[in-house]
Every structure is written in structure tokens, then in C-alpha cells.
Amino acid sequence: MTFIRVLGTEFAKLRRSAVTWATLGAYALMGGGAALFMWMIRNPEAAKGLGLIGMKAELTMGTFGADWNGLFDIAVLMGAIGGIVVLSVIVIFIFGREYAQGTAKNMLALPVRRAWFVLAKLLVAAAWFAALTAVLLAEMRMIGGSLGLGALPPGLLAEAAGRLFGMACLCMALQPVVALVTVRSGGYLAPFGFMLLTLFLGNVFAKTGWAPWFPWSIIPLLIGMAGPAENVGAGSYVVLAALFAAGLGGTMAHQESADNCQ
Amino acid sequence: MSATTNRGNGLAIEARCLTKRYGDVLAVDRLDLEVRRGEVFAFLGRNGAGKTTTIRAMLGLVRPTGGDVLLFGRSASRDRRAALGKVGFLVETAAAYPNLTVRENLDIQRRLTNAPPESVDRAIRLLGLEPYARRAADHLSLGNKQRLSLARALLHGPELVILDEPANGLDPAGIIEIRTLLRCLAIEEGVTVFVSSHILAEVEQLADRIAIIHEGRLVEVLSGDEAGSRRRLGVELDVDDPEKAERILRERLDCSAVERPGGPRVRVSGAGIDPAAVAREIVQAGLSLSRLEPIVEDLEARFMRLTGGKA
Numbered sequence: 165m166t167f168i169r170v171l172g173t174e175f176a177k178l179r180r181s182a183v184t185w186a187t188l189g190a191y192a193l194m195g196g197g198a199a200l201f202m203w204m205i206r207n208p209e210a211a212k213g214l215g216l217i218g219m220k221a222e223l224t225m226g227t228f229g230a231d232w233n234g235l236f237d238i239a240v241l242m243g244a245i246g247g248i249v250v251l252s253v254i255v256i257f258i259f260g261r262e263y264a265q266g267t268a269k270n271m272l273a274l275p276v277r278r279a280w281f282v283l284a285k286l287l288v289a290a291a292w293f294a295a296l297t298a299v300l301l302a303e304m305r306m307i308g309g310s311l312g313l314g315a316l317p318p319g320l321l322a323e324a325a326g327r328l329f330g331m332a333c334l335c336m337a338l339q340p341v342v343a344l345v346t347v348r349s350g351g352y353l354a355p356f357g358f359m360l361l362t363l364f365l366g367n368v369f370a371k372t373g374w375a376p377w378f379p380w381s382i383i384p385l386l387i388g389m390a391g392p393a394e395n396v397g398a399g400s401y402v403v404l405a406a407l408f409a410a411g412l413g414g415t416m417a418h419q420e421s422a423d424n425c426q
Numbered sequence: 427m428s429a430t431t432n433r434g435n436g437l438a439i440e441a442r443c444l445t446k447r448y449g450d451v452l453a454v455d456r457l458d459l460e461v462r463r464g465e466v467f468a469f470l471g472r473n474g475a476g477k478t479t480t481i482r483a484m485l486g487l488v489r490p491t492g493g494d495v496l497l498f499g500r501s502a503s504r505d506r507r508a509a510l511g512k513v514g515f516l517v518e519t520a521a522a523y524p525n526l527t528v529r530e531n532l533d534i535q536r537r538l539t540n541a542p543p544e545s546v547d548r549a550i551r552l553l554g555l556e557p558y559a560r561r562a563a564d565h566l567s568l569g570n571k572q573r574l575s576l577a578r579a580l581l582h583g584p585e586l587v588i589l590d591e592p593a594n595g596l597d598p599a600g601i602i603e604i605r606t607l608l609r610c611l612a613i614e615e616g617v618t619v620f621v622s623s624h625i626l627a628e629v630e631q632l633a634d635r636i637a638i639i640h641e642g643r644l645v646e647v648l649s650g651d652e653a654g655s656r657r658r659l660g661v662e663l664d665v666d667d668p669e670k671a672e673r674i675l676r677e678r679l680d681c682s683a684v685e686r687p688g689g690p691r692v693r694v695s696g697a698g699i700d701p702a703a704v705a706r707e708i709v710q711a712g713l714s715l716s717r718l719e720p721i722v723e724d725l726e727a728r729f730m731r732l733t734g735g736k737a
Contacts, residue, residue: 173534180525180562266521270578273485273517274538275510423488425448 167280174258174284175291183257184292187250191296194242195303201238202311205230232313236324239304243297243328244387247335248363248380251293255339256355258285259346268350269424278419282412286343290336297332301325334383337404338362340411347418376400379407435499438463438586438618439484443493446479446642453479455642456493461620463585466612468633469622472733476642477622478518481590484620485515497586514584516592520575524564528555528574531563532581539582549577552607568595576604580611586618587611593625601625605632626726636725640733648725660695661704664717668692674711679703690716 178184204211205228228234262268272278305321346355366380375381375395382400439461446454454476461467471477482488484495486506495502500509522531532546550559553573558566563574572595579587592608593601609632611617623629629636636648660683665671671692672684683695694704701720708715723731 169537169540173537176530176534176537177523177526179530182525261523265524266519267523269482269485269487269517270521270535273487273510273513273515275507275513276538277507421489423448424482425488 166276167284170276170280171284171287174281174288177261178288178292183254187254187292187296188299190250191246191299192303194246194300195307198235198238198242198304199307199311201228202230202235202307202313205234206311230313232308232316232320235304235308235311235313236320236327239300239324240327240331241387243300244331244335244383246296246300247293247332248338248366248383249359250296251289251332251335251339252342252355252359254292255286255289255342256346256352256359258289259343260352260355263347263350264352272419272424279416282343282415282419286336286340286412289339293332293336294329297328301328331383331386334386334404337408338379338383340408340415342411344411344415344418347415348422377403379403436463437461437496438465438498439467439620440496440499441480441483441493442496444480444483444490444495445492446476446483446488447491452642454483454490457639457642457644459637459644461618463618464612464616465634466608466619466621466632468629468636469620469639470624470626470629470636470729471622471639475639475733477639478590479642480639481515481517481588481620481622484588485513485517486510487517512585514579514582514587516575516579516587516589518590520568520571520594522563522566522571522574522578525562527560527562528566528577529559531574532577535578535581541582545581545583549581552580553577554603569597569600572596573600584617586620589619589621591623592621593623593628601628608632626729630725638729638732645732646728648728658697658699659721659723660693660697660699661701662691662693662717662719662721663704663708663715664690665692665708666690666714666716670711671708671713674707674713675704678707693721695721 228237262271271281301321301324304324305316308316342355342359345358346352349355362380366378366384369375369378369381370384375385376397376399382396382404385396385400437460439459441457441459444454444457444459445452457476457480459480469477469480479488480495483490484497484502486502486509489503494504497509497513502509522528523534526534528550529546532549535541536543536546550556553576555570555573555577558570563571566574572592576589576592579589587608589608592604596604605628608619608621612619612634621629621632634649637644638646638648663671668686668690672686675684675692675694679694679699685693685695687693701718705715705718
């Protein structure tokens, strides 16, 4: 019962929050980007004439088909990038605002189990990101229709939804560690630095044989940005699950026992 | 000390040998403190004296390095949730979710403390926040943010309120209003009020007892009457022969603490010194007394003396 109340208040804290609208705006732009990309694939000559295609883009475009499958492949790519960057921004905001706005002390001195706040905040981030993923999927459905990709093959939307939400779940596994860095540092700066560092390291490790074992390289591998997706095996999922558990446990332990000197 | 043995001892707060160290910095040093139920207790100290760290330890926000704080007999560090159930608080700066209105901020507190729905309106009325109830906290003045924080502290009808600088940002009328409110809560509803402040005059008018903390240590606890009255520390006199006056006072009044700061002045220290007796001895010795004045010390002077400042 207490947890449900805590969860309710965590959702209530998002009311009229500019960050909520900013992330929605970012996802709307992603949809626009996907539409432009698909138009370029379908109309390469027109795109070349407008100067929209460079050498590298031409190579990348070759990996996506000019059909519904290609469009949803682009959606999964964007969902994964969004999952690494936008979801981290959401988590940093949800946890960091309590310190930046000076409300952490008010929250932590309540007669409530502090672990509930950690769980509730992560659930709010997950729900928020799930809503954004649903927005991206709906955008893709509309873009495909408006670009004249023809009839949507039966079952393809459900399959794409499964891939997108599956990717979202994997991205969620990376977030408790971001939350831990946020609460330990008590602000926004350190977790943003951590996010950039992991993005960089994810790219570096992706070029090595350790990519399937380095959590921040696994998602780029899965979307084909860092080598063949076949390299990702059961061990990679265990790594992600372990990182999730360690981050969650660490954040909860920190909130329960560490000094709050905000 | 067993927590259970202290639940019925009439103490709202009990700190025993409370120590908090941050690395090399000793913020609170073996602090012993007792606050009785229903009293208004003020906590005075200079910046960095250890007031806020003590309050944070009371609220379970920092873990003591040694000792403990009990709230209604329950340990704030080991039994935090049970200890804080009846506690309202304001720590240092007023803080609220800036995107939420006054009412929405209070509703979050209401839900987390399981208070009844009508408690939000009651708290808004109590703190005079009716005109701002629908205004986002971000658009409140500093004083009204402080009122919002006080409303949050009082919303669930706590039996103990711990307030760190509650008068911050309030105008003079607001300070009087909050003082009256806190006294009413103590007298009419039996709420224990623990308040830290830098405003000595305010503390004198508000508190039943005043504790002075310096460099992490409790240096004195005064009753409100003691703090409000001007404490006599001795007498100071000007005479034509200060050397002889010193000798006479030492012999006849058994005053050992007599000193001659210079010129015609003689200073006799001691709370029990009777100025009339001093005057009589000086005149009977044939000396000419041109001035005699009691040395008194108010709360401000006492605070400065105890905390190493200049009065």
C-alpha cells in the first residue's frame, strides 16, 4: 500500500515538467528523421539533387529496405539510441531533481522505506520510456502510411512492437547504475559525464572481442552498429541482468544508509 | 541504552553522546540533550557549530559516528521509520517541487504521510497560503516558500516539529505570526517544538529552554526566564583610590575576583555580589565613589561569551 502511494507521488511530480515535453519533442523529431530517411531511400535521385545524400549516408541507406520492414528497422535503431541517451536523461532528471531542487532531504526524512522511492522512480522512468516507445511506433505507422509503403503486412506491427519494447527493456537494464551515480553525486553533472563516458566506452569496446561482455556495447551490437548481432549470446543478457541487479541494489543501499548532506 | 526503556520517560528528543565526524572534521562532539514533550526548545549556535548536523542526525539523514538520538524513545538511525512517524520538519532551506502548485506540493506530503485529505486545506489556512494555493512553487516569494515548507512540516499533525531556521525569509509580521503559531501548537496541542535559529531576540520570546552549541559541543542550557532576564555578573565602580578599594573589597567582602582594568575603575566579578554592600564598604572606608554600575549580561552577550565572540 505504501509503495503504491509512493509510486503515485512519483508520477504526480512529473506534472507540468518541461523535461517530459522535451523528451516527447525529441521523439517527435526522431519520427521526422525516420520519415526523411525513408523518403531518401525511396527517392535517391531527388535526395541527391537536394544535396541530402553524402557518401556515408549512401552506404548506410543500403542496409535498409524501402518498405515497412526497412522503416521498422530504422525505428528499432532509433529506439535503441533513444534508449541509451533519452532514457538516461529521464533517469538522471527523475533522481537528480531531488538534489538540484533541494527536496531530497524532505523525501529521505519521511517515515517511508527509502528503497520504495528508488523502485518507484525507476518504474516511472520505465513507464515514461514505454510511452515514448509507443509514440515512436505510432509515428512509424503513420509515416509508413503517408509515404505510401503499401498495405502493412499482417503481424509486422506486432513484431516491430516486440522488437522495440524488447530493446527498451534491455536499455532499462543500464539505468540503475545511472541512478546510483546520480544519487551518489547528488546532482546532474556527474551522471551526464558518466553517460557520455559509457557511450564512448561502448563504442571503443564494440571494436574489440569484449563487446558481447561490456554492457554498453551489447545494445549497439544488437542493432548492428558494432558488428554482427549473432555475437550477443546468453552471457550478454546475464551481464545486463547482473548490471541491473547491482545498480538497483547499490542505489537502494546508498539511499538507505548513506549520509545526506544536501 | 535500550530504546524501549525510554518510550515513557516524557522525552520527545534524547541525544546521548551524539558524535558525528566528516573525515577530519568533528561536526558534533559527544552531545547530550534532552527535550521534554510539549516544550519549545531552541538550539542556538554560530555557523558551523553543529546545529544542522544534529538536526540531520535527529531526522536520520546522517548516521552518527557515535552515540544516538532517540525520538519518543526510538532510535533515529536504527529504527528510523518508527521514530519519524510523528515528526514534522524543515531542514535548512525551504524546498518544494517548482513545477507543482502549493496545493500539489502539500498533497504529495499528505499522501506520503497518510494524512487525511482535509489536512491540505487546513495547512494552507494555518500558514495563510490561501491566495497562493494554485500558484506554482517556483513563482512564490522566499517568505511564501518558507510558509509552504512550514505547512508541509505541520500537515500531518506531528507531535514533534524540528525546524531549522523557520524565520528565514519571513517579514517581521510573518515572524510574529509563526512565533504565535508555534507557541499555540505547544500550549494548545502539546506539540514539542525544536527550533534552531540565529535570531536571539526571537528565540528569547519563543523558547521554554535554550541550548547553546559551540564547536559541536553543548555549552549551556538555559530556561527561557534565565535567557530573557539580564543576568548580573558583578559590579563596576570608579573610585579615587582603586588600589585601596581593591584591598578593602577583597578583605571585607571576601571577593577574590577583583581587578583594576585601569584608571579609577575597579571591577568585582561574581553573580552574588550585592552592589549596595560594595557601595557601603567603599564609603565607610572613606573613599570617594563617583560611579557604581552592575555588570549585566543579556542573551546576546552570553551567547557571544560562550561561543568565543566579542559582545
